[in-house]
Structure formats: C-alpha cells, structure tokens
Amino acid sequence: MQSTNFIWDLFGVNLLTVVAVVALPLGFVLIYALVAILAELKISAWIQERLGPMRTGPYGILQPVAEVIKLLQKEDITPDASSKLLYNLAPFIIFSGAYAAFAVIPFSSAFMPANINVGLFYVFAIGSISAMGIVMGGWASSNKYSLMGAMRSVSQLISYEIPAAMAVLSIVVLSSSMNMQEISHAQTGYFWDWYLFGGPGSWTKVFIIPFTITLAIAYFIASLAETNRVPFDIPEGESELVAGFHTEYGGIKFAMFYFAEYANMFVVSAIFTTIFLGGWNSPFGEFLQGPGWGVMWFILKSFSIVFVQIWVRWTLPRFRVDQLMYLGWKVLLPVSFICFFAISLFVMFK
C-alpha cells in the first residue's frame, strides 16, 4: 500500500513527527472552528438581511477570536450539586470524540494521519463518543433540563445512526473498501466518477444513480442530526430546555462544547465529501490534481457542505422529538435500506 503520510515519508517515524501528525489536524480544527463560527454568524446575518459582526476588525472577521477570548476570561464554575468528575470530564470527552475522527480523514492523497483499513467503521464508533459526552454532561449537571437534553440526545443517536450507517455501508459495498483513502482513490477522474453519481464504471451505473443521490441526501440529513444542529438540535432546544445538555456549562468548558460542535460538523462534512464527492480528487480529471491541490479540493468541498449545514440551520425550524423518530425510523431507514439493497444487487450482478 502506498504511503499516506508525507510527514513520515520525509522525516521518518519518531516522537517529533508523531506529535506533528497529531498537532496538524488539531491546528486545523482550531483555525477551522474560528472560520466556521464567523461563517455561521455572517451567513445567519445575511439570511436575515443583517450585516452580522462588523466592528471587530475589518468586516468583523476577528469576532470569533474575540468570542473565544471572552469565553476564556470567564470564571470556571462547577455547580455544587454536580458530580464534579463527570461534569469536568464531559466537555473534553466530547471534543476528544470529535477530534479523534480526524485521525482517518484523508485530507490529501499524501496526508491521512492514520491509514487504517476500517476508517469508516472507526468514524462511526468514535462518533458515538460525543453522544456519551453529552449524556455525561447532562447527567453530571444535576439539572432537569440538562438531563432531558441528554436523554433526547441518546434517543436521537439511535434514530440517526442506523440510516447514516446504511448510507455509508452502501458506498462501502460499492467501493469494496472501508479505507477512506482507498475510497478517495477509487473516485479519481471526473466528477461523474464520484459515488454521488454512481461511482466509476460503465454506463450501467445509471441504474444506481438515483439510489446514490438518495443515499447522499439521507446521509446528509442523518449527519445534521449527528451534529445536533437545527433542524435536529432537540438535545439543545433552547426554547424548551434553556440550552439542553450544556445549560450548566460556562467559560472554557462551554467553549469546548462549541468547538466540538463545529469540529463534528467538519467531520461529517469530510465523510460526506470522501464517500460521495470524491474526497481530494479534482472534479475535472487532471485539472489541479495532486497531493497539494488535493487539500484545497478537500477543504473546498467540505466547506461547501458546512455551508449547506449552516444554510439549512437558518432555514428550517426545529423538529419535535416524535417527528425526528418518525423521520429516522420510518423514512430514512426504509429509504436507505432499499437503496442499500438496490446497490448490493447491482454490485452482485454487475
């Protein structure tokens, strides 16, 4: 298997390079989170025909920095009634869960922190850790709103995980690999070779194009639920539950929740990009194709998905809990299962 980590190629595997490999996605997450917070503020403002932050720096681009500095200055409060250890642990577990998924995200053909064969499986296993962190935070806060948010989060988890897993599994069947780097490699070529459009193959793939597009939509909807964002932000539900599971959190711990949410957004966008939009591949054959440009394409595609997530957030109202259950179990699950079945048949008789 060809190498997927340019740092280890260049400098060998030693303590310093391992730290560098770990720190690179972390630095990316921190910078990305600031950009995404600004994008969220600006896009929400533009959708509401406002200007958004304009006073901090030129066109308000320093607003997220100011917000993070403000959160760092806040007093670090631990409520008396809370269970201290779990309460203090929860934000870090959530952020670790979101950050651990970056280990298998193929930023470029030359950079993927950990080249493991069960990448997608690993992402789904790790993705549930943030739900665990939410439950931990909600339970340890000793607050009825937090607890209700945490319980909703669990019921949401089991509703969206299965359709999302079905959608991902269909692509695994199609590409016969769980390694995200190999899935990216399989889609090299033009944009009609992406798995969104049936993947590479002869003309017979037109039969599965409707199914792959449906799966992409199903996975996108499930990923919105995974990141706890509107229209599926029922664990937070600020009009019903104050702020849901992070009601009792403030300062740096709240900032960790905030960063974790945005990191999670990028993780699901990166998975969407990798399995449906060709990962780091250029959409136009050899045009700007390569390990360096791959990073640009990957981040461009992921940010487009993040943009759509923000766009959806400021368009749709929140679902009720029972509506989410209906959507997850009665709509997304049968639809994704039918698509999975159709794609499996196609792969069998191809």
Add this chain to the structure above:
Amino acid sequence: MLTYFKNIWIGFYSALVGMKITWKHIFAKKVTIQYPDERFPLPSNARNRLQLMPARCTGCTLCVAACPVNCITLETVRVVPDDPHQELYENGTPRKMWVTRYEMDFAKCCFCGLCVAACPSDAIHHTTDFEYSSLDRSHLYYKFQTLTPEQAEEKKRLFAEFKAREAREKEAKAQAAKPDAPRPEAEV
C-alpha cells in the same frame, strides 16, 4: 402508502423551497444601518430635543400653560422705557418683555410638541438632536435665557424702580386731578 410517499415528497420539497427563499435573502440588500457611522434620515416631523430661539420669544407663557409635565420654567420682566439696553425682536419690532429665565428640564419633557404648537411667535422648535443622554440628570436641565443672572437682577431692579416711580406719578396725578381734596401743603 401513497400518502406516505406524498408526505416524504412534500417534506423534502418544502425544505428545498425554504432553502431557495433563504438563498435569495443571502444576496438581498441588507437593512442594517451602522448607526454611529451611518444615520437614518429623520422624518421632518421628528420630535427630538427642543430649542428655543431667544430672539423670537416674547415671554407670553403659552408654552408653560401648554406643557403637560411642567418642564418649562419661564420668568419675565417688562422692558423699562428708560433702560439704555433695548433690544429688537427678530422681526424688527422692539422687545417688550425681558425673558429672565427660560429653562427646560429634558429629564421631564415628554416630547409631545404641544409647546411648539402653542407658541405664537414660532420661537420653539424640535431639533434633530437625540444624542444628549447623560449620566447626570442635572445635565438635562437646559437654560435658554440670554441674560446673565446679574443682568436679570438689574432688569428686575429697573422695573421695580419704574413701578415705584409710576406709582408715585399716578398718586401725584390723582392728587392734581382732585383740587377739592384737602392737600397737606394747601392747608398751611
């Protein structure tokens, strides 16, 4: 079964319609006015801080009578004919009343505009200035009189003297008009 698929389609389609609407709004003209840098053009009948034009005020006290919250304090003194200090109104006629005190308390003022409507000489008008908030209530007490307190005292003294002289003259005249009345000097 049909309603099931129809519901899915309606749900999906309405989400797309909503996203199309918000997409249009992203590029629409923004309504925000960045206040200290940009300003909203005030309408011509905006009622903000009041301004007195002392050169027009005749001291008729109609504004004081009109004010529903009693925020205007007005004191006047008649102009004495032999005062060397004489003034003209803005329209050229000689001043008849000195306005020794004209004070408005904008902490009380309700900006109803009744004083403006009541003023017969158009001496009060609303300005477009609304940025005079203060941390101290006494800073909202505006004094519009043009006379200094010393001048005001001087005018009051002159008027008192004039009154006294007038009273003396009137008495003298009354004595002169009644020759039958016993006069202290005549009896001598």
